[in-house]
Amino acid sequence: MTATSVTGRQPTVRSAARADATAAAPVAFRGVGRAFESAGAVRPVLRDLDLDVAAGEILAILGPSGCGKSTLLRIAGGLDRPTSGEVAIDGTPVAPYDRRTGVGFQEPRLLPWRTIAKNVALGLPRGTPRETARTQVARLLELVGLADFAGHRPREVSGGMAQRASLARALARNPGVLLLDEPFGALDALTRLKMQDLLLDVHAAEPTTVLLVTHDVDEALQLADRVILLGAEGDEPGAVIRQTVVVPGRRPRDRGSAELAELRGRLLDGLGIDRHGVARGVETTTTIPHYPY
Amino acid sequence: MSGTDAAKTTSTDRAGLPDGSVDRHFAAPVVVGRPTAAAGSYDESGTDVGPDAKDTGPAASVAPRSREPRDRRPLTRRRWFVVVGGALLPIALLLVWQLVSTNGLVPVSQLPSPEMVWLAAIDLAQRGLLGQYVAISTQRVLLGFATGAAIGLALGAVVGLSRLGDILLAPTLGAIRAVPSLAWVPLLILWFKIGEESKIILIAIGAFFPVYTIVAAALRHVDRQLLEAGRAFGRHGISLFATVQLPAVVPSVLSALRLALAQSWLFLVAAELIASSMGLGFLLVDSGNNGRIDRIFLAIILLAVLGKLTDAIIGLFERRAILRWA
Known part of the structure; x- marks a missing residue:
């Protein structure tokens, strides 16, 4: 199967016109491959991957466990290096632990x-003046609804709160590209839905480019402008982009819409999942087996 | 609901957390990750103000009809019980000792009575020797401990943080650690004569290894995910060390220091038994030669008290550090 665009429409970049402190940056993957070496054997994870992410776009990266979703994200952030090809943010190559x-x-x-506040402050660019830092952290805590918990320690707050603090810390850098690696995966279903809405609010307030790795087809359809499906093709090891789906409609989207249900079916098919649950129109939380609940 | 519970609920409400009127031992706020320490061990933010002394004041004013706010913590968590419980065995031992020695079950040449030991202490104190011995021994321990711990911290940091440092230093230090401590004594005496240096160096060797080993291992095992997060947010080198590694190992460093201090007392006695003219180890060996069993008992008791005292001081820091950094 080759990369197919389900609808012909280009992703809408809602934030392009907005003048904002956050300068959303485009990301370009060119022929990116990554192989890991273990016990003398070379195991390719990503193979010759080309991908363009527009500035301000939310791109969801979907795929089965161990297919290289996180690796792709880590390469984009300079936490890992590709064995072949290169990634550029805003036209310049990604540096190790890229500041953007x-x-x-x-x-x-x-x-x-x-404390939560000091954890969020960790995300600020080095050398931020103290006064600016304080107002920035206060603003971010307000944004993620943690203003009342600024002085708490991480162990004193819930998992959802900790994850919100982590999101605020990532935003503190004023990033051109926000990289989210299954950020809501460990949360309970209800908290996850709330966090998804929060992410959309945050994106509306600070329209940055978002690369979101997820296991969850519904989450991808709810949040993203575009969804790519990673997976191995044929007998060759190493993941490629197997499907590209441009999600129609403006956010927030109706979680029960028929159009999304159709797309969900396609993506589940792409993931090799039987569709028998879809017809019931039930909000499924465990879309995919093996999900680590 | 008792008075303390009322106070408890208000403090929880203030923090905007769910209702705290459940049993106080389960009333921790929404908590993730590792279970928290004892009830009442939270910080000043008032999340879970402990049901200790400062809690009873407002509680009493909230519910004046209850004669005394009932402490519902289990017995083993109450301070008075901890103190009394810890003193029970020594008191019992003292009583048995007194009984056995006054009944003449064991001759005084084998077991002096507590009174004889007390008199020996007074006697030595009047000659000005007791204070001098305690002072010189403590001084040796502290100097040797400080030297050994400082070098242990430095080398532990090098080996724990740098792969190259690990490769270059770890095998040699491991071999030196394998040398039984007393094997150093003849060499130290030849090199440094029977002065203060030889004793302090021997104690420093004793204090060095626990600190070196524990600190190196702790640094090597700092949570990789936190390290990566630190790097992802622009920290590397010294700033990564200061932001992530150092705070992460503070509790381990304090346990290492505690262990090293115990080792220091051990090595002090070894050093003073072999060659010295004052100190508690000298008191032991001198009294052994003169058959002054009362003084032997005195020296042992003094070592126990001094060792426990210095250990308690570091233990205090350790507990605070665990609360603050863990």
Whole structure:
């Protein structure tokens, strides 16, 4: 199967016209491949991947476990290096731990000895003046609804709160590209829905480019302008882009819409999942088996 | 609901957390990750103000009809019980000791009575020797401990943080650690004579290894995910060390120091037994030669008290550090 565009429309970049402090940056992957070496054997994970992400776009990266979604994201942020090809943000190659990116990890990864506010401050660019830093952190905590918990330690707040703090920390860099690696994966279903709405609010307030890795087809359809499906093709090892789906409609989207249900079916097919649950029109939380609940 | 519970609920409400009127031992706020320490161990933010002394004041004013706010913590969590419980065995031992020695079950040449030991202490104090011995021994321990711990921290940091440092230093230090401590004594005496240096160096060797080993291992095992997060947010080198690695190992460093201090007392006695003219180790060996069993008992008791005292001081820091950094 080759990369197919389900609808011919180009992704709408809602934020392009808006003048904002955040300068959303486009990301370009050119022939990116990544192979890991273990016990003498070379195991290709990503193979010759070409991808353009527009400034301000929300791109969801979908795929089965271990297909290289996170690797792709890490390469985009300079947390990992491709074995072949290159990635550029705004036309310049990605540097190790690139400053133009903000990373939201699957786990909150907050420093347990720092308060929530100081954890968020960790994300600020180095050398931010103290006064600016304080107002920035206060604004971000307000944005993610944690203003009342600024002085709490990570262990004193819930998983959802910690993940929100982690999101605020990533935003503190004023990133051109926000990289989110299954940021809501470890949360319960209800909290996850709330966090998705929060992410949309945040994106509306600070329209940055977002690369979102997820297991969850519904999450991808709810949040993204465009969804790419990674996976191996044929017998050759290493993932390629197997499908590209431009999601129609403006956000926030109706979670129960028939159009989305149709797309969900397609993506589930692409993931090799039987569609028998889809027809019931039930809001499924565990879209995919093997999900680590 | 008792008075303390009322106070508890208000403090929880203030923090905007869910209703805290459940049993207080389960009333921790929404918590993720590792289970928190004892109830009442939270910080000043008032999330879970402990049901300790400062809690009873407002509680009493909230519910004046209850004669005394009932402490519902289990017995083993109450301070008075911890103190009394810890003192029970020593008191019992003292009583048995007194009984056995007054009944003449064991001759005084084998077991002096507590009174004889007390008199020996007074006698030595009057000659000005007791204070001098305690002072010189403590000084040796502190100097040796400080030197050994400082070098241990430095080398532990090098080996724990740098792959190259690990490759170059770890095998050699491991081999030196394998040398039984007393094997150094003849060499130290030849090199440094029977002065303060030889003793302090021996104690420093004793203090060095726990600190070096624990600190190196702790630094090597700092959570990789936190390290990556630190790097992802622009920290590297010294700033990564200061932001992530150092705070992460503070509790381990304090346990290492505690262990090193215990080792220091051990090595002090070894050093003073072998060659010295004052100090508690000298008191031991001198009294052994003169058959002054009362003084031997005195020296042992003094070592126990001094060791426990210095350990308690570091233990205090350790507990605070765990609260602050873990």
